[in-house]
Amino acid sequence: MPVELVIHPNPRQRCFFLARxxxxxxxGARGGGKSWAVRMKAALLALCYPGIRLxxxxxxxxxxxxxxxxxxxxxxxxxxxxxxxxxxxLFPNGSALRFGYCDAESDVLRYxxxxxxxxxxxxxxxxxxxxFQTFKGCLRGVNDFPKRLYLTCNPGGVGHAWxxxxxxxxSYREGERAEEYRFIPAQVYDxxxxxxxxRAYVERxxxxxHELREAWLHGSWDVFAGxxxxxxxxxxHVCEPFEVSGSWRRYVTMDYGMDMLAAYVxxxxxxxxxxxxxxxxxxxxxxxxxxxxxxxxxxxxxKELVAGESVYEILAPPDLWNSRQETGRSVAxxxxxxxxxxxxxxxxxxxGWMAVRERLRVREDxxxxxxxxxxxxxxxxxxxxxxxxxxxxxxxxxxxARQPHELTHAPDALRGFCVYWIGAxxxxxxxxxxxxxxDRLQKGRGRKPIR
Numbered sequence: 001m002p003v004e005l006v007i008h009p010n011p012r013q014r015c016f017f018l019a020r021x022x023x024x025x026x027x028g029a030r031g032g033g034k035s036w037a038v039r040m041k042a043a044l045l046a047l048c049y050p051g052i053r054l055x056x057x058x059x060x061x062x063x064x065x066x067x068x069x070x071x072x073x074x075x076x077x078x079x080x081x082x083x084x085x086x087x088x089x090l091f092p093n094g095s096a097l098r099f100g101y102c103d104a105e106s107d108v109l110r111y112x113x114x115x116x117x118x119x120x121x122x123x124x125x126x127x128x129x130x131x132f133q134t135f136k137g138c139l140r141g142v143n144d145f146p147k148r149l150y151l152t153c154n155p156g157g158v159g160h161a162w163x164x165x166x167x168x169x170x171s172y173r174e175g176e177r178a179e180e181y182r183f184i185p186a187q188v189y190d191x192x193x194x195x196x197x198x199r200a201y202v203e204r205x206x207x208x209x210h211e212l213r214e215a216w217l218h219g220s221w222d223v224f225a226g227x228x229x230x231x232x233x234x235x236x237h238v239c240e241p242f243e244v245s246g247s248w249r250r251y252v253t254m255d256y257g258m259d260m261l262a263a264y265v266x267x268x269x270x271x272x273x274x275x276x277x278x279x280x281x282x283x284x285x286x287x288x289x290x291x292x293x294x295x296x297x298x299x300x301x302x303k304e305l306v307a308g309e310s311v312y313e314i315l316a317p318p319d320l321w322n323s324r325q326e327t328g329r330s331v332a333x334x335x336x337x338x339x340x341x342x343x344x345x346x347x348x349x350x351x352g353w354m355a356v357r358e359r360l361r362v363r364e365d366x367x368x369x370x371x372x373x374x375x376x377x378x379x380x381x382x383x384x385x386x387x388x389x390x391x392x393x394x395x396x397x398x399x400x401a402r403q404p405h406e407l408t409h410a411p412d413a414l415r416g417f418c419v420y421w422i423g424a425x426x427x428x429x430x431x432x433x434x435x436x437x438x439d440r441l442q443k444g445r446g447r448k449p450i451r
Contacts, residue, residue: 045095119150254416
């Protein structure tokens with residue numbers, strides 16, 4: 001065995017080496033010694049378990065070369081043969097360590113049908129959930145080796161949402177078992193070797209702007225570079241439910257499609273603060289086992305959401321007034337037939353997001369305590385989960401990224417309410433329903449949208 005493999009991991013890395021769960025994530029902040037831990041664990045597994053099949057993945061080929069292949073070629077010199085053609089180490093005991101990359105979404109297709117005992121996804125937040133699920137499917141084989149998937153990660157990136165859900169929030173869907181997932185947090189302060197060798201690196205992290213410092217130095221999963229709403233502060237914007245006054249005006253705001261129905265009951269108090277008190281979140285974007293709601297079923301679910309409530313307006317995006325080719329009727333028409341009369345909201349995304357941002361802005365109340373014009377009951381988990389995960393669109397900085405698409409439904413519904421109410425923020429009264437038009441719709445003599 002090469003001398004270099006007599007290693008001295010720090011306590012966090014030791015936890016990573018000894019972890020026995022099926023899915024183990026390591027990291028959270030930069031400088032925690034993640035890539036070193038991946039290389040060492042993969043090499044030790046290959047040497048200690050004859051015939052084991054291993055795969056290390058990074059997003060791009062240059063990253064793979066710099067972070068793993070070159071260091072391991074030096075480390076394993078004389079212990080394993082490196083084959084350039086298929087980027088793999090072959091060991092005398094029959095073990096194989098391969099390397100792969102997923103620069104584009106479609107790159108993951110080349111791994112379908114392959115079998116591995118252990119897969120390492122280094123910088124997993126740079127991969128999509130679809131890519132992660134595909135690699136999960138590679139964990140199989142007719143041998144006695146435990147099948148495990150190891151991840152390293154930092155906050156941010158396209159995979160931030162699914163990594164946070166599984167390993168930080170521990171919110172699991174059908175078929176996911178909590179006991180199979182483990183997160184091992186690590187910061188640069190845990191990496192004693194780096195602290196001794198390059199103290200200036202730590203000082204650079206400490207001097208970063210707030211969002212980057214929180215994510216890269218402290219490993220915060222609520223604040224990260226590229227976050228569309230840096231105003232988000234869970235301690236301010238989320239509260240426990242309470243009995244809402246009957247005098248507060250209720251609104252419903254929604255975003256609907258076959259992929260998702262996201263709807264929220266919002267109560268506005270006498271000072272104009274909007275309290276998001278109830279959530280409806282259903283659709284096939286939630287993953288396997290979930291189906292989209294046809295229009296009539298969506299209307300039924302909306303009625304259940306507001307049962308017993310006096311609702312002032314039901315706010316919906318303009319596309320719900322588009323006539324469907326097969327029927328000549330719109331979603332708004334069909335909802336009206338169910339007794340749900342929709343009010344059209346604005347379609348300008350930039351002004352809509354500005355309105356959301358203004359409501360999220362944290363300020364001091366009369367007692368010097370932080371508050372905001374938008375508060376969300378803790379019983380609305382999907383809005384709380386998705387708002388801080390939205391990222392900037394790289395081509396349109398005034399808009400948020402529309403992928404992963406599942407993250408956009410709840411914020412889009414909220415945006416509809418905020419842009420509707422923007423007049424009230426400027427001292428104007430929001431538009432009120434038109435009773436005569438409602439009466440005409442109830443009598444079946446018209447299908448015009450309520451404005």
